[in-house]
Amino acid sequence: MSMDDDIFYSYPRREKRIKDKDLYETVEEVFDTRTVMTIYNLMRRKIIKRMAGVISSGKEARVYLAYGPKNIPLAVKIYLTSTAMFKKGILKYIVGDPRFEGFKPRNTRALIYAWTRKEFRNLKRLYEAGVKVPKPITFLNNVLVMEFMGENGKRYPLLAEVYNELDKESLAEILDKILVELSKIVCKAKLVHSDLSEFNVMVTPDLDIVIIDVGQAVLLDHPNSMEFLIRDIKNLIRFFRDEVGIDAPSPDKVLEEIKSCLTKTRED
Ligand SMILES: Nc1ncnc2c1ncn2[C@@H]1O[C@H](COP(=O)(O)OP(=O)(O)OP(=O)(O)O)[C@@H](O)[C@H]1O
Ligand SMILES: [Mg+2]
The missing domain is CATH 3.30.200.20 (Phosphorylase Kinase; domain 1)
Structure with a gap:
């Protein structure tokens, strides 16, 4: 048949x-x-x-x-x-x-x-x-x-679509939440997203976040994973500093924290 x-x-x-x-x-x-x-x-x-x-x-x-x-x-x-x-x-x-x-x-x-x-x-x-x-x-x-x-059949908005309507305090909380997910992505899932930006983060009505679009994510073993991770961090911080206008930590600081969670999970 x-x-x-x-x-x-x-x-x-x-x-x-x-x-x-x-x-x-x-x-x-x-x-x-x-x-x-x-x-x-x-x-x-x-x-x-x-x-x-x-x-x-x-x-x-x-x-x-x-x-x-x-x-x-x-x-x-x-x-x-x-x-x-x-x-x-x-x-x-x-x-x-x-x-x-x-x-x-x-x-x-x-x-x-x-x-x-x-x-x-x-x-x-x-x-x-x-x-x-x-x-x-x-x-x-x-x-x-x-x-x-x-x-109700309506998707959550992207961070890029809603940040204009949110106050600075909420946006600072959203950045913290993204950084928590970023650590989990790297230290728990052992992946690098490789396209992390305001276009691939959704924001729920109670200001929680959802990370989407993970096709290009690579394993930490990938030869370019660090380059992709640094690019993700830079994009994210540039958006929060330049577009949103909040006092975001430097890309180096964020990278350092992620590296420390990596060494911790290795020791576990
Ligand atoms: N699980 C989902 N639930 C609701 N909406 C979603 C979901 N996944 C993706 N979308 C919507 O579809 C859009 C495109 O999805 P995604 O980012 O995964 O694909 P893309 O390859 O980046 O496509 P594009 O080039 O159109 O951005 C997202 O910006 C989001 O609005
Ligand atoms: Mg996308």
Whole structure:
């Protein structure tokens, strides 16, 4: 039985029609057949019940709101399989990662599938280390399914989107919270985020934070991990000092604290 037949037979007709409509209205124009089949597959496995609206559409990935069993909201991140730019940009985060040793992608699609798997693994590792990230649910090919971070179908805003509306005191608390997560990322999960910025931190209504977008995170063993860590710290401090205008600790001080937590965890 082909995949088509399988899908066709696993749903009663009416239900299938509804699912078709949900799926095509939301994803049809942007995705190739294989991606649509991947989403079908996740529906057949009852991970996704229906796709809802688009949350974000970037150059390399689209994020959708979807619903799982019991109408649990999900975030479904779908990587576009046709960007050559992407290919050049991401190789440096894969080469040097022992988890991808000997990996030679045959084509862009294979590279993007590996990237999706890497993002899932990073997310899982961070989640298990107690870092505030969306809970990973599953991945298949170029599709990553995770916990939806938001309320009533509306995602939480990014730090970049809300800092203007917050007072300095709250922003100082947010910086402290980010620094706590940064230590956990490095010292507990043994990863470097490598794209930590105001665009990859969400802020909840009670001013808690969520770290997102972890595909490019690398293991501390990666030959460039320290360079990426220093870049993350510099970006973060530059944002808080120059854009937000608060008295943030120097990048050197932050790095020193993280290094001390690293030596401590090594001694444990
Ligand atoms: N788990 C989630 N729950 C709710 N919204 C999310 C979730 N993950 C991502 N988003 C939203 O989707 C956007 C893009 O996600 P992400 O940062 O992971 O991808 P990206 O590769 O940086 O894409 P882009 O180039 O569009 O920024 C985020 O800025 C955020 O608004
Ligand atoms: Mg992002």
